[in-house]
Amino acid sequence: MRFRMFESAFLILLLLSNSDRGFVSGQSEKDFLLQFRNSLTYDSSVSTKLVHWKDSVDLCRWEGVKCDSNGRVSGLDLSSESISAGINDSSSLFKLSHLQSLSLAQNSLDSAKLPSQFGHLTELRYLNLSSSGFSGQIPSSFSNLTRLVVLDLSNKFYSSLMLENPDLGRLVRNLLRLRELYLDMVKISANGNDWSSALPSSLPNLRVLSLSDAHLTGPLGSSLLKLQSLSVIRLDRNMFSSPFPPFFADFPNLKVLTISSCDLSGVVPRKLFQIESLQTIDLSNNRDLEGSFPEFRVNGSLEKLMLSYTKFSGNVPESIGNLRMLSNLDVRSCSFSGPIPSTIKNLNLLVYLDLSQNQFSGYVPSFGFLKNLNVLNLRSNRLTGEIGDDSLWKGLENLEFLDLSENSLQGEMPASLLALPQLKSLHLSYNTFSGSIPQTFFQLQNLSSLSLSSNKFSGSLRLSDFSKLTNLVSLDISHNKLSVHVEERVQLSKLFPRLETLMLASCSLQKIPNLQNQSSLMMLDLSHNELEGEIPSWLWRVGDDGFLFRFLNLSHNGFSHLQQPYKMRGLDFLDLHSNLLSGEIPTPPPSAAYVDFSSNSFSSFNPDIGNILKRVMTFSAADNKLVGRIPPSLWNATGLRVLNLSRNALSGHIHLRLGIWKIPLQKFPESSYVGNEGLCGLPLNISCDGRGREMYASGGALLD
Ligand SMILES: *[C@@H]1O[C@H](CO)[C@@H](O)[C@H](O)[C@H]1NC(C)=O
Ligand SMILES: *[C@@H]1O[C@H](CO)[C@@H](O)[C@H](O)[C@H]1NC(C)=O
Ligand SMILES: *[C@@H]1O[C@H](CO)[C@@H](O)[C@H](O)[C@H]1NC(C)=O
Ligand SMILES: *[C@@H]1O[C@H](CO)[C@@H](O)[C@H](O)[C@H]1NC(C)=O
Ligand SMILES: *[C@@H]1O[C@H](CO)[C@@H](O)[C@H](O)[C@H]1NC(C)=O
Ligand SMILES: *[C@@H]1O[C@H](CO)[C@@H](O)[C@H](O)[C@H]1NC(C)=O
Ligand SMILES: *[C@@H]1O[C@H](CO)[C@@H](O)[C@H](O)[C@H]1NC(C)=O
Ligand SMILES: *[C@@H]1O[C@H](CO)[C@@H](O)[C@H](O)[C@H]1NC(C)=O
Ligand SMILES: *[C@@H]1O[C@H](CO)[C@@H](O)[C@H](O)[C@H]1NC(C)=O
Ligand SMILES: *[C@@H]1O[C@H](CO)[C@@H](O)[C@H](O)[C@H]1NC(C)=O
Numbered sequence: 082m083r084f085r086m087f088e089s090a091f092l093i094l095l096l097l098s099n100s101d102r103g104f105v106s107g108q109s110e111k112d113f114l115l116q117f118r119n120s121l122t123y124d125s126s127v128s129t130k131l132v133h134w135k136d137s138v139d140l141c142r143w144e145g146v147k148c149d150s151n152g153r154v155s156g157l158d159l160s161s162e163s164i165s166a167g168i169n170d171s172s173s174l175f176k177l178s179h180l181q182s183l184s185l186a187q188n189s190l191d192s193a194k195l196p197s198q199f200g201h202l203t204e205l206r207y208l209n210l211s212s213s214g215f216s217g218q219i220p221s222s223f224s225n226l227t228r229l230v231v232l233d234l235s236n237k238f239y240s241s242l243m244l245e246n247p248d249l250g251r252l253v254r255n256l257l258r259l260r261e262l263y264l265d266m267v268k269i270s271a272n273g274n275d276w277s278s279a280l281p282s283s284l285p286n287l288r289v290l291s292l293s294d295a296h297l298t299g300p301l302g303s304s305l306l307k308l309q310s311l312s313v314i315r316l317d318r319n320m321f322s323s324p325f326p327p328f329f330a331d332f333p334n335l336k337v338l339t340i341s342s343c344d345l346s347g348v349v350p351r352k353l354f355q356i357e358s359l360q361t362i363d364l365s366n367n368r369d370l371e372g373s374f375p376e377f378r379v380n381g382s383l384e385k386l387m388l389s390y391t392k393f394s395g396n397v398p399e400s401i402g403n404l405r406m407l408s409n410l411d412v413r414s415c416s417f418s419g420p421i422p423s424t425i426k427n428l429n430l431l432v433y434l435d436l437s438q439n440q441f442s443g444y445v446p447s448f449g450f451l452k453n454l455n456v457l458n459l460r461s462n463r464l465t466g467e468i469g470d471d472s473l474w475k476g477l478e479n480l481e482f483l484d485l486s487e488n489s490l491q492g493e494m495p496a497s498l499l500a501l502p503q504l505k506s507l508h509l510s511y512n513t514f515s516g517s518i519p520q521t522f523f524q525l526q527n528l529s530s531l532s533l534s535s536n537k538f539s540g541s542l543r544l545s546d547f548s549k550l551t552n553l554v555s556l557d558i559s560h561n562k563l564s565v566h567v568e569e570r571v572q573l574s575k576l577f578p579r580l581e582t583l584m585l586a587s588c589s590l591q592k593i594p595n596l597q598n599q600s601s602l603m604m605l606d607l608s609h610n611e612l613e614g615e616i617p618s619w620l621w622r623v624g625d626d627g628f629l630f631r632f633l634n635l636s637h638n639g640f641s642h643l644q645q646p647y648k649m650r651g652l653d654f655l656d657l658h659s660n661l662l663s664g665e666i667p668t669p670p671p672s673a674a675y676v677d678f679s680s681n682s683f684s685s686f687n688p689d690i691g692n693i694l695k696r697v698m699t700f701s702a703a704d705n706k707l708v709g710r711i712p713p714s715l716w717n718a719t720g721l722r723v724l725n726l727s728r729n730a731l732s733g734h735i736h737l738r739l740g741i742w743k744i745p746l747q748k749f750p751e752s753s754y755v756g757n758e759g760l761c762g763l764p765l766n767i768s769c770d771g772r773g774r775e776m777y778a779s780g781g782a783l784l785d
Contacts, residue, residue, distance in 0.1 A: 110154045111140045113173040121167035123188075128162045149179065156182040160209070164188040170196045182207040186233070190214030192241060197222040209233040211263065216241040219252060219267070227255045235265035235291060242267045250279030261289035265315070269295040273321065277302035289313040293339075299323030306331055312358070313337040325349050325370060330356065339363035341387070349393075351375035354383070363387040365411070376400045389413035389435065396420075397436075402427040413458070414438040421446050421459075429453070437461055437484065445490070450476035460484040460508065467492030474498045484508040486532065494519055506530040510557065513537050518563075523549055532557035534584060539563065544594055545571050553577045559586035559606060567592040574598045585610070586634070599623045604632040608656065612638040618647045627651050627670075635660065636677070643667055657681065658701070666702055668693055679703040679725065691715035701725035 118131050125132045130144035141148035147156030154177050168174065168190060175198040183202065186209045195215040199208065200222020208226065211233045219234065219242060226232070234242060244252060244267050253259065262284070269276065269292065276297060280287065287308050292315065299321030305311075306328045314329075317339050324347030329338060335356050341363045349364065349372035357378070364370060365387050373395035377383075381404045394416035401407075402424025410428075413435045420443035421436060432453050437460035444466040448454060454477055468474075468490055474497040483501075486508045493516035504525055510532045517540035518533070529552045539562040547553065556577075558565070565588040572595045573580065582604040585594070590610035596602060602624040616635065624630030627650030640660040649655070649670035656677045657667075663682040668690065676697055683705040687693075691714030694700060698720055707729035715724075721742075 109140075110177055111136070113176045114140070114143075114146070114154070114157075116173040120172060122165050123167075124163040124165075130159060131162050131164075147182070149181075153179040155179055155204075158182075158184045160184045160186040160188070162188060165191055165214075166193065168193060168196060170198045172196065172198070175199070175201055178202070179204055181205060181228075184209035185213045186211040188213045192216040195219060195242065199223060200225045202226070203228065205229055207231045211235045212237050218243045218245065219247075221247045221251065224252050224255050227257065229256050229259055231261040232256070232259060233261070233263040234267055235263040235293075236267070238266075240266035240268075244269045248279075249276050250283070253280065253283045256283065258286065259284050260286050260310075261291075262287060263289070263291040264295055265291050265293040267295055269297055271297055273297065273299040273323070274302045278304040281305065281307035284308065286310055288334075291315040292319070293317040295319055297321070299343075301326040303328045308332075310334060315339045316343060317341045317363070319343050321345055325364075325367075329353060332356070334358055337361040341365040341367070343367055345370050348372055354386075355381075357382065359383055360406070361385040361387075364391060366390040368392070374398055374401070377403045379403045380405060382406055384430075385409040387411045388415055391415055393417065397422055399424045401425065404428065405430070407431055408453075409433040411435040412439060417441060420444070421464075423447065426451060432456070434458070445473060445485070447473045448477060449473065452476055452478045455479050456482040458482070458484045459488065461487040464488040464490055466490065468498065469493055469495045471495050471497040474501060477501055479503055482506045485512065486510040488512055490514060492516075494522070496521060499525065501525075502527070504528060505552075508532045509536065510534040511536075515539065518542065518558075520546075523547060525550065527552060529553060529579075530555040532584075533561065534559040534586075536561050541566060543568060544573065545576065548576045551577065552579065554579050554601075555582035556580070557582065557584035557606075558588065559584045560609075561587070564589040567594045569595055571595060572597060574600070593617065593620070596620070596623050600625050601629065603629050605630075606632070606634040607638070608634040609637040612640060614640065615642050615644045616640050616647075618644045621647050621649050624651065649673075663706075666690065666705075666707075669697065671695060673697050675699045677701045679705065682706050684708065686712045686715075688712045689714055691717040694718040694721070696720045699723040702729070704728040707731055 115134065115136065118134055121131065123131055134143050140146060140154070141152060145158045146154055149155040157177065157180060164185070180202050181204050183205060190213055193215055194217045197220035200220060203225060205226050206228055208229060224247065244264065249269055249271055281304050288310050290311060291313065294317065297319040300323040301321060303326065311332050312334045313336060315337065318341070320343065322344040325345045327350050330350045330353040336358050337360060339361065342365070345367040346369035349370060351373065352375065354375055355378060360382055361384060363385065366389065368390055370391040372393045374397060376398055377400040383404045384406045385408060387409065389411045390413065392415065393412065396419035397417055399422045401422055405428065407428045408430045409432060411433065416439065418440040421441050423446045426447050426449055429451065430453055431451050433456045434454065435456065435458040437458040439462055441462040441464060443464065445459065445464055445468050448457065449472050457480060468485070469492045474495060480501050481503050482505065490512040491514060494514065499519060499521040505527050506529060513536060515537040518538055523546050526549055528550050531553070534557045541564040543566045545568055547556065565585060567590055569592055574597065579601055580599055581601050583602065584606040586606045587609040590607060590612060593607065593612060597619050621627050630651050632654040633652055634656040636656045636658045638660055640662060642662065652670045652673050654675045655669055655673055658677040659680040661682060663684060665685045665687055666678055666683045668687055669676045671693055674696060676699065679701040683702060684707060686707065690712055695718065697718060700721060703725040709732065711726065711731050
């Protein structure tokens with residue numbers, strides 16, 4: 082009896098607790114969720130939440146589930162659960178009527194139609210379906226989610242979501258509480274005045290507006306300014322094709338403004354950069370956008386300042402040193418001039434500094450002790466003087482990338498530069514640095530990419546000097562006054578197993594380095610050296626049996642023949658010009674785009690050459706000893722844009738096929754053929770009729 086009483090009391094308790102726990106028409110929320118889980122297709126080896134849901138465990142302790150104080154499911158986070166199918170309008174998910182927060186972000190639903198039932202979860206404050214894979218029109222029911230504070234339907238890479246009918250205005254009409262709206266990659270296709278006036282009338286509290294890649298067009302209406310609470314505006318990669326709207330400088334709370342690649346023009350108001358709250362500004366890649374820097378306030382809050390590929394000009398003021406929070410400054414390919422301000426060394430948080438491709442002049446300032454600096458790019462400016470002062474480079478503990486190429490810098494390498502512990506990529510090409518390459522250089526174990534070409538470095542080196550740089554992927558020491566000694570017994574693939582690019586032009590090489598089994602090699606330049614004799618067959622097999630090998634330059638040497646047999650496979654660029662090669666022109670690889678055999682002593686063609694050169698765009702066999710008829714197959718090489726056979730003794734008809742060479746005709750100037758006494762036909766000003774003096778005024782006529 083006692084037992085029975087206990088049992089029924091327990092039952093009553095159970096019933097009570099069940100009604101507490103979302104007991105709806107005979108089924109609990111637990112049942113709904115289990116039912117939902119069972120209808121899903123997901124990868125249980127990736128899932129960290131769904132896989133652990135167990136009937137025996139209290140629902141409120143399930144991974145990804147949150148309950149309110151009454152034990153009803155109020156939050157569900159199924160982001161990154163590898164869900165690929167199983168969500169539609171009949172899903173029991175939509176029976177969880179108390180849900181306030183729902184995320185299905187980062188799943189891989191394969192273009193499943195976005196269910197309109199989401200619009201019935203009217204308690205939702207937070208809905209995150211970003212990068213979930215849903216597709217199609219955003220249903221009008223979403224405008225019933227009047228309690229929403231955050232709506233994220235954005236995508237990072239690709240989306241086939243649309244917001245056309247209803248449009249943006251109708252979607253947000255009732256969402257008066259919305260503070261954050263993310264629709265990046267959603268195809269909104271709205272005209273500027275429409276979307277920029279639709280938002281302010283409905284969303285008085287909006288703080289975050291993120292509409293990158295949304296197929297929006299311009300102009301941007303000033304009614305946007307009514308959204309006075311806006312602090313984050315992201316509009317990248319929309320084709321506004323309009324002047325920069327000056328009102329962007331009038332948002333009092335603006336923290337983030339990114340509006341890159343939008344085809345904006347006009348002048349950016351300087352006061353934009355003085356907004357006190359501003360942390361990130363990205364106006365990159367608006368190639369007609371002009372502007373210049375104002376004086377920066379003391380303790381400015383800017384962290385990221387990105388203006389690359391715009392027409393910003395003028396000086397960078399010394400007051401940039403006031404931006405103590407600055408971590409990224411990117412003005413690559415703008416029109417800035419004047420000195421690089423010395424105050425940059427005060428920017429202790431700087432991580433990324435790209436001032437390349439401008440007209441900065443004067444000395445390289447000291448970057449001393451910017452210990453967070455990771456990337457420093459000063460390429461292609463007008464910097465002068467020496468960089469030998471050790472204070473310039475000391476303390477750059479985290480510098481991995483340094484590019485000073487294409488300036489007018491001189492002097493010797495300072496020891497401090499060569500002691501940067503994390504340096505991975507160092508580019509000093511096209512300056513007038515001199516002196517020998519210091520031994521400390523060869524201790525930079527982490528170095529993977531090094532270019533010193535076209536300077537005045539001198540002295541002699543052995544390739545094995547680089548042997549400690551086992552991480553080398555790219556080495557370019559061409560065109561200096563270096564004399565590089567090659568030890569034949571040293572197989573470079575043992576020293577530099579990852580080498581992809583090796584540029585040793587003008588290095589007084591007398592032997593080909595042993596590159597056998599260099600399986601990653603893609604580019605090799607041994608031009609302008611003292612190499613003689615045969616081109617070994619193994620050379621064509623570097624780079625994964627030739628398949629990765631893209632670029633070979635052996636020009637300006639004394640090679641006399643190719644070791645037989647040989648097989649060229651992957652090369653796109655092959656330059657053998659100015660050697661002593663003779664006999665039949667080698668058969669170039671079918672993939673080649675650029676082939677130069679000029680200034681050798683070749684005397685004949687493989688008659689089938691044109692059928693092999695299918696993709697070649699530039700082919701030169703000028704200045705050889707070619708005699709006789711041009712092989713007719715050559716006119717089958719339909720990709721040719723430049724053909725140079727000048728300075729030979731060729732004869733026969735130039736047979737340009739109509740429809741194939743129509744346009745490139747002009748690109749074969751007469752000079753391409755001069756010196757071949759026997760040639761006639763277009764584009765030469767020599768008719769083939771009677772070897773005559775007849776003139777061809779313009780293209781069109783064909784000769785057989
Ligand atoms: C919805 O999904 C469930 C489970 O995947 C499936 O059984 C049902 O047929 C689907 N309903 C519709 C209307 O597509
Ligand atoms: C949506 O979820 C993704 C993935 O979890 C997250 O990165 C993003 O910040 C979320 N969006 C919002 C507005 O919280
Ligand atoms: C929005 O909610 C109202 C009232 O609950 C309902 O009548 C209407 O059908 C809903 N609209 C949509 C599009 O779901
Ligand atoms: C700038 O910040 C520093 C350190 O936080 C502070 O001591 C100084 O008073 C600030 N200066 C101004 C003008 O706000
Ligand atoms: C190479 O980098 C690692 C960390 O990435 C660092 O610990 C090591 O000291 C560096 N090597 C040298 C020789 O500086
Ligand atoms: C290249 O590698 C192959 C296979 O790994 C090996 O048999 C051959 O001896 C190597 N050649 C040289 C020159 O090291
Ligand atoms: C090959 O090297 C020579 C001399 O260094 C240079 O003039 C030529 O442009 C190079 N060829 C290619 C295709 O880059
Ligand atoms: C040109 O190509 C066509 C079609 O591939 C072929 O039939 C013809 O023999 C080729 N002409 C020459 C001269 O090789
Ligand atoms: C053709 O080659 C010759 C000899 O190499 C060169 O002088 C001439 O400029 C070239 N012509 C064209 C059009 O490239
Ligand atoms: C061809 O050459 C003659 C002189 O030899 C010249 O008068 C004429 O303009 C040239 N025609 C063309 C199309 O270059």
